Amino acid sequence: MEKRVTTPLTLEQVKDLKSGDSVLISGVIYTARDAAHKRLCELAAEGKELPFDVKDSVIYFVGPAPAKGDQVIGSAGPTTSYRMDPYSPTMIALGQRGMIGKGKRSPEVVAAMKEHGAVYFGAIGGAGAYLSRCIKKAEIVAYEDLGAEALRRLEVEDLPAFVIIDSEGKNLYETGRQEYLDSLK
Amino acid sequence: MREINAQDITAAVKRLCMEANSYLPSDIKERICNCHQNESWDLAKNILGIIKENYEIAEEKYVPICQDTGVACVFLEIGQDVHINGNLEEAIHQGVREGYIEGCLRKSVVRDPLDRVNTTDNTPAMIYYDIVPGDGLKLTVAPKGFGSENMSQVKMLKPADGLEGVKAFIMKVVEDAGPNPCPPIVVGVGIGGTFDKAAYLAKKALMRNTNVRNADPFYADLENEMLEKINALGIGPQGVGGKTTALAVNIEKMATHIAGLPIAVNINCHVTRHKSIEL
Numbered sequence: 001m002e003k004r005v006t007t008p009l010t011l012e013q014v015k016d017l018k019s020g021d022s023v024l025i026s027g028v029i030y031t032a033r034d035a036a037h038k039r040l041c042e043l044a045a046e047g048k049e050l051p052f053d054v055k056d057s058v059i060y061f062v063g064p065a066p067a068k069g070d071q072v073i074g075s076a077g078p079t080t081s082y083r084m085d086p087y088s089p090t091m092i093a094l095g096q097r098g099m100i101g102k103g104k105r106s107p108e109v110v111a112a113m114k115e116h117g118a119v120y121f122g123a124i125g126g127a128g129a130y131l132s133r134c135i136k137k138a139e140i141v142a143y144e145d146l147g148a149e150a151l152r153r154l155e156v157e158d159l160p161a162f163v164i165i166d167s168e169g170k171n172l173y174e175t176g177r178q179e180y181l182d183s184l185k
Numbered sequence: 186m187r188e189i190n191a192q193d194i195t196a197a198v199k200r201l202c203m204e205a206n207s208y209l210p211s212d213i214k215e216r217i218c219n220c221h222q223n224e225s226w227d228l229a230k231n232i233l234g235i236i237k238e239n240y241e242i243a244e245e246k247y248v249p250i251c252q253d254t255g256v257a258c259v260f261l262e263i264g265q266d267v268h269i270n271g272n273l274e275e276a277i278h279q280g281v282r283e284g285y286i287e288g289c290l291r292k293s294v295v296r297d298p299l300d301r302v303n304t305t306d307n308t309p310a311m312i313y314y315d316i317v318p319g320d321g322l323k324l325t326v327a328p329k330g331f332g333s334e335n336m337s338q339v340k341m342l343k344p345a346d347g348l349e350g351v352k353a354f355i356m357k358v359v360e361d362a363g364p365n366p367c368p369p370i371v372v373g374v375g376i377g378g379t380f381d382k383a384a385y386l387a388k389k390a391l392m393r394n395t396n397v398r399n400a401d402p403f404y405a406d407l408e409n410e411m412l413e414k415i416n417a418l419g420i421g422p423q424g425v426g427g428k429t430t431a432l433a434v435n436i437e438k439m440a441t442h443i444a445g446l447p448i449a450v451n452i453n454c455h456v457t458r459h460k461s462i463e464l
Contacts, residue, residue, distance in 0.1 A: 020228075022228070022231070035301075062252065063252060063253075063291065063293075064252050064291070065248075065249045065252045065254060065289060065290060065291040066289040066290075066291065067289065068247075068248055068288075068289035071248070074248065074249065074252060074289055074291070075243070075248055075249040075250070075251060075252040075291075076252050077251055077252055077253075079253070079332065080332045080335065080365050080366075082365065102332075102364065102365070102367065102423065103332075103363075103364050103365035103424070104363060104364060104365060122364075122423060122424075122425075124232055124235050124236065124239075124423060125251075125332060125367030125423060125454065126236065126239070126250070126251045126330075126367045126454050126455050126456045127235050127236055127239040127251075128239070128249060128250065128251045128252040128253075129239050129240075129242040129243040129246070129248050129249065129250055129251075130235055130238055130239035130242055131239075132248075132252075133242070146303075147292060147303055147305065148252075148291050148292065148293070160235065162228065162425065172424075172425055172426075173363065173364050173424045173425070176228070176421065176424075176425040176426035177418075177419045177420060177421065177424070177425075177426040178419075178426075179426060180226050180229075180419045180421060180426030180427055180428075181419040181426075183226075184419075
């Protein structure tokens with residue numbers, strides 16, 4: 001049974017999400033990949049204001065394909081998250097609560113998640129056509145020059161994902177595989 | 186001597202770029218369906234169901250299966266009795282340019298690995314030429330995503346490492362990759378040649394229909410054995426656990442030096458795209 005998650009994502013909501021939970025995410029989320037993260041962290045280092053409200057925000061690591069015909073947005077599945085590892089601890093310290101991506105994270109990211117209370121969701125990599133249907137509105141907020149990598153504001157409805165790493169640091173990539181292997185014994 | 190016009194190559198490459206990004210090869214679709222049916226782990230089964238629905242949507246709506254529409258890898262088998270009227274290389278790039286713009290495919294190529302400025306039309310293509318007997322021209326476009334490309338590795342083994350070394354290296358690459366390359370994956374392996382030829386063979390291996398085993402029974406058995414071993418790791422679809430980690434293992438091999446045993450493993454995700462045409 002899926003848990004419904006609506007943004008902005010509060011600390012209370014985060015505490016309730018456990019590694020392995022299937023979720024459906026609705027509300028406003030933001031997109032950013034490495035290039036946008038680099039700029040956001042540079043702004044933060046200079047003490048300047050970010051182009052969106054980072055408090056209790058969820059960032060989707062995605063560089064969508066261009067919209068075709070009457071599409072709101074083109075195919076939009078997650079990109080590999082480890083490329084954001086150098087930046088995510090800074091973003092989490094600034095108040096970001098959720099990340100949507102795929103693949104492993106660094107110990108530094110997990111430490112920041114535990115310290116500040118954040119959650120890492122996995123969306124299905126390679127399911128871009130399916131996931132784009134959950135995006136009801138898309139607009140560029142900043143960094144238009146980055147093309148697919150621009151910072152976008154998305155309104156999503158029932159975006160399917162699962163909790164990979166929860167705010168206690170429990171990791172589905174470790175436990176899921178082990179539980180499956182144990183089930184064969 | 187047969188004449189082929191460069192414009193015809195541009196038109197073919199353009200079409201292949203667009204179609205390869207929306208239509209998954211039938212052997213890959215069959216394998217995803219079979220794995221979906223046979224998967225026993227709940228979350229893994231749900232994920233495979235969505236992966237299946239995803240390629241159906243892409244096909245029906247003629248939109249990209251994955252937003253990473255890749256760098257366009259273009260393979261040519263050119264008959265030695267063919268003459269191209271016009272600039273062949275430019276004709277290929279032009280086909281990629283037109284296909285990626287008209288097809289609303291993502292432009293994912295930067296002009297320089299360090300200054301990282303996007304070329305905005307997905308050129309240049311990565312081109313691989315093979316000169317073959319005859320007067321045919323076979324074109325294959327394989328859009329290669331980098332989530333899986335980044336998880337690929339090359340290693341110069343010692344001859345003494347032998348078959349066991351080869352097996353251990355394949356397992357190491359898959360294990361290192363874990364959930365990152367969007368499993369279930371297709372594993373392309375190149376053994377032999379030189380440092381670069383091994384990598385080329387691994388990429389070529391990914392172009393082979395996954396229902397066709399290596400013609401050499403020894404390597405065909407090795408493909409089957411490695412697939413079984415990889416799926417016993419329990420990584421599962423997207424790394425959440427389960428029996429479906431790889432859809433297929435394709436191995437290509439060639440002669441090598443007395444002092445060496447080069448091996449390359451090129452990983453592809455479940456969106457293993459390639460489309461060919463003969464002109």
